[in-house]
Amino acid sequence: MAQNANRQNVANSTRVVAEPMLASHFGNAIIDPLFAQFATLVAEHLAVEKTKHINLVISMTRK
Incomplete structure (x- = not known):
């Protein structure tokens, strides 16, 4: 159960950042x-290797 939550957390965190760019380019x-599919791949990776996650936030403003 915890592994399922971890894979969803990773997939959701990535989705928040990448979804607008991907949707505008490839469609919703x-x-x-x-x-x-990404969540499945994350689960497979987490099953064989313990990883650490780093979040990097960049804010840009237009002049």
Whole structure:
């Protein structure tokens, strides 16, 4: 159960950042299947290797 929560947290964190860029380029139709597959890949990775996650936030303003 905890592993499922971890994979969803990683997938959701990545989705928050990447979704607007991906949706504008490829369309909204691919977003749910894409991140479902990403969550599966994250779960596979977490099953074999313990990882640490770093969040980097960059704020940009237009002059």
